[in-house]
Amino acid sequence: MKLALIGATGFVGKAVLTEALSRGYEVTAIARDPQKIETTNDKLTLVAADVLDTDKLAEILKGHDAVVNAFNAGWTNPDLYNAFLKGSEAIQAAVKQSGVKRLLVIGGAGSLFVAPGVQLVDSPQFPAEWKAGATAARDYLNELKKETELDWTFLSPAINLHPGQRTGTFRLGTEEPLFDEKGNHEISVEDLAVAIINELENNAFVKRRFTVGY
Numbered sequence: 001m002k003l004a005l006i007g008a009t010g011f012v013g014k015a016v017l018t019e020a021l022s023r024g025y026e027v028t029a030i031a032r033d034p035q036k037i038e039t040t041n042d043k044l045t046l047v048a049a050d051v052l053d054t055d056k057l058a059e060i061l062k063g064h065d066a067v068v069n070a071f072n073a074g075w076t077n078p079d080l081y082n083a084f085l086k087g088s089e090a091i092q093a094a095v096k097q098s099g100v101k102r103l104l105v106i107g108g109a110g111s112l113f114v115a116p117g118v119q120l121v122d123s124p125q126f127p128a129e130w131k132a133g134a135t136a137a138r139d140y141l142n143e144l145k146k147e148t149e150l151d152w153t154f155l156s157p158a159i160n161l162h163p164g165q166r167t168g169t170f171r172l173g174t175e176e177p178l179f180d181e182k183g184n185h186e187i188s189v190e191d192l193a194v195a196i197i198n199e200l201e202n203n204a205f206v207k208r209r210f211t212v213g214y
Helices: 011-022 054-061 080-098 128-144 189-202
Strands: 002-006 026-031 044-048 066-069 102-106 113-115 151-156 160-162 171-173 186-188 208-213
Touching: 002 011, 002 054, 011 026, 011 189, 026 054, 054 080, 066 080, 066 189, 080 102, 080 128, 102 189, 128 151, 151 189, 160 189, 186 189, 186 208, 189 208
Parallel strands: 002 026, 002 066, 026 044, 066 102, 102 151, 151 208, 160 186
Antiparallel strands: 171 208
């Protein structure tokens, strides 16, 4: 598979890059500064791009089998909400323009439902410092649900996403957190990457959202 990976230098993007290359994928790693990527591989191509330059990004994406959007507008960005939405919408437009049909978007856990009609981001215990980014990801998911041309998938990581080990063993869910017996919803970024590449191969959640957890 020929994969275009947007946001390849980020926390999730780097893990996805490692997993995709380990499975023999051809990967085009797209980032503002791809020189930050220290990985070397014959099947890896590094490309610098601004996601807001839709025409240039569409040209880069042409000919790929799938696009993984691991775009992050920056947690310290004072305009994070608008920057995330604008960037995500620009990427979606570029994918459509490129002719690629398969798009997997890595969003957030904030849009998962913790009670009937109540999403995590709207619950009292949700940390204020994460609210702008989580709300942006939730609102973008609502926009993505209107998309009819692309075979899109939206992935909500576990509430606790952390560095760890690649086990390849986890559970899949859809609209609610996958709490374990201790009340935790967690996964390592390495296993999140496994779930992402698995979805590109299995297409189990096309035009749907899913989540993962131990």
